[in-house]
Amino acid sequence: MDYGYMLGYWKAGPPAGALETVQEAELLGFDSVWTAEAYGSDAFTPLAWWGSATSTIKLATGIAQLSARTPAATAMAAMTLDHLSGGRVILGLGVSGPQVVEGWYGQAFPKPLARTREYVGILRDVMAREAPVSAPGPQLPLPRTGEGTTGLGKPLMSTLHPLRQHIPIHLAAEGPKNTALAAEIADGWLPFLFSPANDAEARSLLAEGFAKRDARLPGADAFEVSVPVPIVVDQDVEAAADRLRPMIALYVGGMGAKGANFHFDAVARLGFEAECAEIQEHYLAGRKAEAIAAVPTRLIDEIGLIGPVQRIRDGLARWEESVVTRILVQGDITAVRAVAQLR
Incomplete structure (x- = not known):
């Protein structure tokens, strides 16, 4: 089991002490640091900033949103950062949801699986730099032609030579179909709100994707599963859950x-459908305090690790026996240090 540090996306501003925590995580043997984006901070800039003050820890987007950039722009960012960091980039991607895709980026959301497949194909072609890049579409055609264009577009090849022709691409997925797609076309899977109780189903879905996997990609034995796990160290279990x-x-x-x-769907599949319905009803009605209070501790125990260090140690055993290959510690410096001692 590998361990990474999940910083996620920022709230109102940069997280306090983030650089120092990233540097300590590197010293403690964590293999990667992960950032995210929603509709505020972006995923790449923090990695460039913190990466310049580290030397070995991998720099991973978890996740960069597909609709935030064209495939070519994402490839450019990943290749540039890979050069600057000496080959430390992991490119984690996800489709986000319709509210963000259509409300923030002004893009159409339907057919996310087809869009993901096209997007990853273009990324691989750009980063391999074997020929000028073209793609048939229909969602992401290159070059773009037809009504509203000049007709002057032509296939291009990156002027930047890749440091690595194969930058690992990991796909975020919560549903069954996109989980199988990750195993088919990517180097790793980034589940969210995952529980070891899902292990058998996860293995089955990944096997479905592996059966269709392109032989040019690394084999299934090299496939990684990296899961953000919220971790709170506290002698009081309920106080930890409250956080x-x-x-x-x-x-x-x-x-x-x-x-x-x-x-909602991912947590409901863990056997908490009634609880999810209650939480959502309160939240959408503006009753946030009631929604928060409706989150049961046993749900937190399914997807996170909370309480005294010994309780967290005992809980880690479930994750180590699962399909997960890397735990992404989502917590403060106390959690990072505690996990480092337990590894």
Whole structure:
């Protein structure tokens, strides 16, 4: 089991002490640091900044949103950062949801699986730099032609030579179809709100994707599964749970619309459908305090590690026996230090 440090996206501003924590995580043997984006801070800039003050820790987006950039722009950012960092980039990608894609980026959301497949194909072609890049579409055609264009576009090849022709691409996925897609076309899977209780289903979905895997990609034995795990060290289990309830209430109740919330669906599949419905009802009605209070501790225990160090040690055993290959510690410096001692 490898361990990474998940910083996620910023709230109102840069997280306090982030650089120092990243540097300590590197010294403690964590293999990667992961950033994210929603509709505020971006995923690449913090990695460039913190990466310049580190030397070995991998720099991973977890996740960069597909609709935030064209495939070519994402490839340019990844290749540039890979050069600057000496080959430390992991490119984690995800489709986000319709509220962000259509409301923030002004892009159409339908057919996310088809868009992901096209996007990754273009990324690989750009980063391999074997020929000018073209793609048939229909969602992401290169070059773009037809109505509204000049007709002057032509296939181009990156002027930047890649440091590595194969930068690892990991796909964020919570649903069954995109989980299988990750195993088919990517180098890793980034589940979210995952529990070791899902292990058998996860292995089955990944096997479905591996059966269709392109032989030019690294084999299934090299495939990585990296999971953000919220970790709170506290002698009082309920006090630790209280620190995570607002985050879970937000994702289950407030991210996406009713009937179109992938996080709701992921937690419901863990056997918490009734609890999710109650959380969402409160949250969408503006009753955030009630939504937070409705998050049960047993749900937090499914997707996180909370309480005294010994309790966290015992909980880690479930994760180590699962399909997960890397735990991304989502917590403060105390959590980072505690996990380092338990590895």
